Amino acid sequence: EVQLLESGGGSVPPGGSLRLSCTVSGFSFRSYAMSWVRQAPGKGLEWVSLIYSGDGSTYYADSVKGRFTISRDDSKNILFLQLKSLRAEDTAVYYCVKADVGAPAAVRYFDYWGRGTLVTVSS
Amino acid sequence: SYELTQSPSVSVSPGQTASITCSGDKLGDKYVCWYQQKPGQSPVLVIYQDAKRPSGIPERFSGSNSGNTATLTISGTQAMDEADYYCQAWDSGTVVFGGGTKLTVL
Numbered sequence: 001e002v003q004l005l006e007s008g009g010g011s012v013p014p015g016g017s018l019r020l021s022c023t024v025s026g027f028s029f030r031s032y033a034m035s036w037v038r039q040a041p042g043k044g045l046e047w048v049s050l051i052y053s054g055d056g057s058t059y060y061a062d063s064v065k066g067r068f069t070i071s072r073d074d075s076k077n078i079l080f081l082q083l084k085s086l087r088a089e090d091t092a093v094y095y096c097v098k099a100d101v102g103a104p105a106a107v108r109y110f111d112y113w114g115r116g117t118l119v120t121v122s123s
Numbered sequence: 124s125y126e127l128t129q130s131p132s133v134s135v136s137p138g139q140t141a142s143i144t145c146s147g148d149k150l151g152d153k154y155v156c157w158y159q160q161k162p163g164q165s166p167v168l169v170i171y172q173d174a175k176r177p178s179g180i181p182e183r184f185s186g187s188n189s190g191n192t193a194t195l196t197i198s199g200t201q202a203m204d205e206a207d208y209y210c211q212a213w214d215s216g217t218v219v220f221g222g223g224t225k226l227t228v229l
Contacts, residue, residue: 044222
């Protein structure tokens with residue numbers, strides 16, 4: 001059974017930092033690209049970042065570029081998202097998701113989603 | 124940047140057919156997938172590569188994509204299908220989501 005379990009969310013003041021983790025099981029983590037998708041309260045889905053398998057190349061939404069860093073530890077089956085210089089508009093549930101591809105290629109869909117972890121940015 | 128546009132809401136009577144559209148420039152040249160999200164739950168993939176259904180998704184869910192519009196069709200809509208639906212595509216190294224459509228079954 002595929003499982004993605006996010007952790008690390010919480011409440012931080014504007015300008016603060018957090019590190020989200022996603023522990024994965026049930027599939028060959030090192031073989032797939034992984035992504036983070038967020039959802040602000042009452043709003044739609046917003047793609048945040050993507051990391052491919054193999055070369056570990058990374059991509060970011062313009063809204064987080066330069067502030068967030070995605071990484072992965074294939075030896076421990078963990079996906080990370082480092083969040084810095086947080087803003088009120090970063091408040092959202094952050095989902096860890098598995099992509100349908102591994103090496104750099106068009107991501108056609110996300111087939112597994114975690115339950116999400118809530119990040120609240122507020123003074 | 125590439126944009127996907129969805130109508131905010133669609134209503135359908137039980138047993139009838141619901142059509143949810145997603146529009147974007149030359150969308151038919153891209154693969155589109157659809158997610159269903161019920162309140163308090165994570166999104167679930169219901170259609171991928173325009174028209175394929177993942178294992179476990181009922182046959183009443185179908186999809187198409189041509190020109191500038193992709194369509195998610197739910198035949199014989201049931202009360203359990205009431206949810207938010209999001210389309211998604213890939214463009215120039217980024218993942219793009221539509222704004223979502225709230226399907227009401229009444």
